[in-house]
Amino acid sequence: MSLAVASPVRIGKLSIGALGVLALALGTLQSVVEPALPQLQRELGVSPSEGALIGNTLLITGAVITPVAGKLGDRFGGKRVLVWLMAVVSAGGLLASLAPDLPVLLLGQILQGVMVGALPLSFILVRKNLPARESQVAIGVVMALFTGGGMVGTLIAGPLSEKLSWHWMFALPTIAIIATTLVLMRLMPHDPPIASDRIDWPGVALLSGTLLVFMIGLVRVMGDGLPPLAVVALILLVAALATAWVTVERRAASPMVDLRMLAKPAMWHSSVLTLIVTTSFGMVAFLLPQMFAIPADGYGFGLSTTDIGLLLLPGAIAGAVSDSVGGVVARRFGLRAVLVGGAVVTTATAIALASLHTAEWQLVVAKALAAIAAGVASTALLTRAAAAVDTGDTGIATSLLVVTRVIGVALGSQVGGAILDSGADSRTGLPTESAFVTGFVTAGLVAALALLIVPITKIRSTQIRNTQIRNTQNGVQA
Template structure:
């Protein structure tokens, strides 16, 4: 690994705080669509299929933007690219806030998706401008604010949309992003480029985009694959073709988007596997728990209103907010692998607990809070693990792929949850059977637990294990 840059220690607590606030504001804007999707479908007169497109538009563009942002940050400096990226995100938020119809709102969401690239740029800044013993805690704080902002958006979107209008639920976090971006511009120092030779590998970006889009399309059409086996074959063949092409291009590229030799090291690829599994488990809980609060089924559910659900999820938001800094401290003291393993055990136990015991509201409140804590701690530790396992010049590129995998994991978990509930809904009813929720939570627990198999050897091939 290259030596830390001479500019280390140039950023102070106010600069780290400004970047953390920006992460929280972007996390809030990212999450406002999901809890208000029924309201948006009603007000914009769109069907569930169009609603599904709206719910994943930002995820898709974010997954495609993150690798490009990481390379640009490595080449031109993290702060400069971060500021320009936030200009795009702010424009998207403003477009979404005034959107009169679905096409305009989709355009706003596409622009907002650029926010996913902000995280690797923030990690570039922390590694460049802080010493090695302080950067894990700072990365943890930024990750925690982003996760906490996401939970805050879930909490406030419904009340703002119902009390004011759907326009204000986009406008409020956008204004916060604009203010936070100004603070970052004033309080964070400029960082020098890590790789002056870094170039955007456009063929690699195009093929990775094909992988992501095909994967998302496969998830969206999964319910029809049972009756249309040729559709499944087509998706698998197309996905395999994109993956094969991407590997071939990256091997031959003079400046590949991602060094496949690095991807082949256990420290990196096992981190990606664990990231995907943890996000699948967390996404299932995010999808299922609010519906369990709201459903009024036969002998289960609580018939909660959107405002009630927001109050019930408040402890989970608090746990998400503190998970990042706690994870950063834990990584510095015990190592990333230990923190990830502890988080997976806690998440698995909480998922099983909710599957078996969910007869009272507090059961779900406690379970969801513990899952939020575990998920935030795991993802933060995995990001730190990845960032500190590569050279300073590839921090943005390596961590951006973590965020791509995070998006794919959350999308997969949500689709699994939807498929299980749909299959578990009795004929002639619109309410899934209680057993469907139990099955989905058990699936989430199993997927999370299986990721422990990758933890034991995750350190092999590592350049550095934070301690």
């Protein structure tokens, strides 16, 4: 017997605007570290690989919490879980703004990392309250504003850290997050849970443990380094946790992640390609500010945090625009064309940087091109995955893609930091020019891997539309 299911309640522009402003504030808080990283390294007395840890600590938490947040949002309602997460993010931002040293700053970054889980929760709210076509546009807007927060963070990091202190670049975005969350609580309607199934807590614990050990192991291996035996032990531990998680999910009556969903080509193809795209971009995004800060008496430019922020701004703008149009461009030209084009642009840009890095404009253009390619490709893959699953799995599906994106950026920056550390001058302790060249070439080779994988994915733009139609039909039949 078929039962009619109520159509999505249309939320007003103010509610979408509140989600967007919150995403903007979160993006700002996440991005203030990038232009200020050389300054933080100097003031805290840490190496490039330790500096990468400042940003990646946030990503570690994000990778762990995001799939959990998406699943809880699917089960308990996106608005409720979003408010919980924003309370933790606010606590982390306030702690970082008061941090007297590196350990306290890292603790603040750990709590702030919960912000990554806000994205799939926003997607849940959008898909529950808007028709399919409008929800795709809204997802792009939220992603664009989150990325656009990078523009704000890039701009304010320098003036705040140089004229006041670096503590203020954490304090102001946190205040905006607190205020916007209060507004969102009032404007956004409560979304009822899609299902009342019991949460698969063993699956939650095992997946979180797997991601946590993987991310911490990644940071340690790429940072200070570990003995070979310890590396092997980490690999075995990650493999054991992942195997246990798969076993639990197969037997669970209501698994955290439906492995059949994960096995869909749209999901695992998107995950692999997202990892490649974001790893390459993460390397470029880490290396450029480091080169800007290298003293000008050598091959660097000796720029201040404010100057670095201004030069990174075009790339932040390009990233915001590309994130907003990724889904639209994929529908217009086909996902395969978008991915191939992005891989070619990123590969050519990174390889060109190996020899063309003597002028500021060269690095500015390179950052913008890399941001455009990565933004369009990763957002197109995200919208494809969201369209390929049932509405009730939107949170967990998009969470897994966001986690993959986070892991890719973290992996790229840690690899970049390790390359710079290994190529440091023994007299000055600064990275040599050849170390940067190695980093740029490596980033280009990573991006080129996408050209080998895309041909086997059998991607068609019509698949997205057909899946949307099928999901809509399934939604009105019980």
